[in-house]
Amino acid sequence: MGNKQTIFTDEQLDAYQDCTFFTRKEILRLHSRYHELAPHLVPMDYTNEPDCKLPLALIVDMPELKENPFRNRIVESFSEDGMGNLSFNEFVDMFSVLSEMAPRELKAIYAFKIYDFNVDNYLCKEDLEKTLNRLTKEELTPEEVELVCEKTIEEADLDGDNKLSYADFENMISRAPDFLSTFHIRI
């Protein structure tokens, strides 16, 4: 039942279990996935907490993220340096938030960060345009993009500053019935 593993100490595994939404087995499986991405970089022994970060290019090569149009933004919003280099803790954090057991508030926070391309804590028109282009693979004409962005801001903006703050975003998300099921990556 995994008590022969030497990757983590028992306290580490317990702490991971407490702080994320994964079980012991899933954390060990995540570690093996992380290791697969760069076997020569990632040590098998994490008991002394090595400081190892994988670059963005390796992470977005994972099959779960490969085709996602927002893959770069997802990885960037979970990395501490904002450049997309994830340590194992951040890796687990990412998949924990994107798992099915994370609560709505937590997912909303990170969804907001993902869609905020210029990282100014507001979803302005340019952010929306970029989001839309990635959603539709740039098949909408510029006028249509303009129209949709206008309508989106009109619908969700409550404080009238022509951009969406986190409160507006969360208010809109709370009315979406399928947000929890769509903002979910299974690993």
Place this chain on the structure above:
Amino acid sequence: PRKCPLRITNTSTGARAMLRRMKKAVLSRPESSGLKRFISYRLFTHSRFSFKNKMKSKHIQSCLLSIAGRCNKCRSPLRSAEDPGSTKGPNMCGNSKATSESFFTFSHCGAKPCKRLEVGQLIYTCGVQSYFFFLRFLVVLNFLSFLLLGGFVLIPNIVFRSVGTDVGNITGDVLSLLFPHTGDKECMEYNPNPQGLVVFYEFFIHLLSGTGFMEYSYMFYGYYNNTVVQDDNFSYNIPLAYLFTAVFYFAFCLLCIIARSVPLRNLTTFTAESVSNYSMTVFTGWDYGCLGSKATKLKQRNIYYQLQVDLEEERLKKHAASLTLCSKVILYSLRVLMFLVAAGLIGAAIFAIKIATEFSQVEGILGLFYEYLPSIVITSGNFLVPLLCDQIALIEKYPPGATVIMALLRFAVFFLFLSQYSKSASLKLGSPDLRGSVNHMLGCWETRVGQEMYKLTLFDLLVNIALLVLVEFPRRMVVDNWSCKLSKWVGRQEFVVPSNVLGLVYGQTVVWTGALFCPLLPLINTVKFVILFYCKKITLFYNCRPAIRTFRSTTSAFFFLAVLLFGWILALVVMIYSLAVIHPSQACGPFRNLPRMWQTVPNSFYNLSKVTQDFLFFIGSQAFSIPLFALSCVVMCYITALASIYGKSVALLRAQLKLVCYIYVK
């Protein structure tokens, strides 16, 4: 105290504080097992539910378990039957029937209104899902109504026949003495059992058209006797039971439809559908679980078309608002013209049915073809009329959502009136007092109507299976393996939800109309719908590409139930007509010596005790019914007032929410 190795990577202080609080709540519960902890953690952060309410938390627990893809019973992860990527891990639930897509699981959580059907790499829309839920609902409805009919009509008949009670079964000779004016001797004779040797292929003809060995059996009305069993402490009146069971069957179906539509109504009318279309699509439209480039491209196209549809509606609204008076007049006159054309088409199709019904009198294999002629005409109308309605709709230039609804309504009207016409035509043909000069006509018109309904049901199933095998599979093979311009233009079959749903409603209406004359028809329909479920599932997964242009309103389950209700009303009209107006046949069935089927009720009424009779008379009198009517008017006014108050308070709360958010942000 445990040290959490994960750093909180948020920058905003408010969010960081919230995360710290959430993680503290988790850390303070060290004893509970993994999953329970997560669930209680989720419950804790979701402030709507209080821990003390055990019932709610149990329900939430099962909801969360199903959302988390875990088996309700053993809490281990579910193995999705169609997911080729999932390896069988050590903890997988061995209960393969517990997947949320399984036909026999009714315990799925209804909290998510838009679940996905995931097959390998392709993802389908809500509409297809709602079609399959609707089909499953119909299967359950049919099965339960079969139990109802079986318990009160079939089983007593079987019991009484085997016991051999012949009490009250008046034979034909006695009848002709008692009622000398009841027409010629032919009407009294009813012996449909085949005489002499039966040729082999005739077995199949009998099976397909309900004649021969099938006719004089529990299948059809003609086999049931009008026995009235009366013992010291047990009495059972078969005709009365038959009648009341039929009435209760209709009432039961109505209750089921209404009960199912009530929770759905809340979603469709009170969600802010018109308020946040665009923002919902943009922010929650993308499915992060999409795997593979094919599924991603598909999802992108989906979103693209969804936005196009919304933009198109916007454009049409603007255009309609900017029309001059002259162009408005032209548009409206065009619409009236097209309406008349559509009505003319429907009338022509009904005329074709009329001619077809009059042909169906010849014997043998050709006779079989002629017998099935009405069904054939109906099914071919099934294909042609939607095409024509589409062309008509192009000219009418309604907004896209309304176009589909108009087409659907026309289609529904055509279908249902057509089937009703064929039923009334066979009723007219069968009733001996309306067409006395038919010499080989059976003395049992009810059985004939039952046979017609049976044939319609069977033919519907056969056509669906034939289509699947002969059209859809070859089409897919051709398109996949032979790439030329033609195959690219034709493309794979699209799973069009509205016309499939209409097929289901048509089948169900046929069963409702025929249940009075063929008590086993709900059972046959159950089997038919189960076969259809699996056939449609197979064709969906192998042959179809998803319908890309979907309109929200027409794929809603509430709309399906509304159309089903319309079919129910039509079937009810036919039932009332046959119960209260038409003369039942003399030679067969439970109502054989009565002027009307409904006459059993007044006849047996006088067997009740005096007290009950007085009570029932009182209920029927004016002294009771007028105050009852007044009271129900008052109740209806109250409920309408309540509904309007709730609507106003919802609008008020929305405005307040905007104000509160404004204050919060500032």
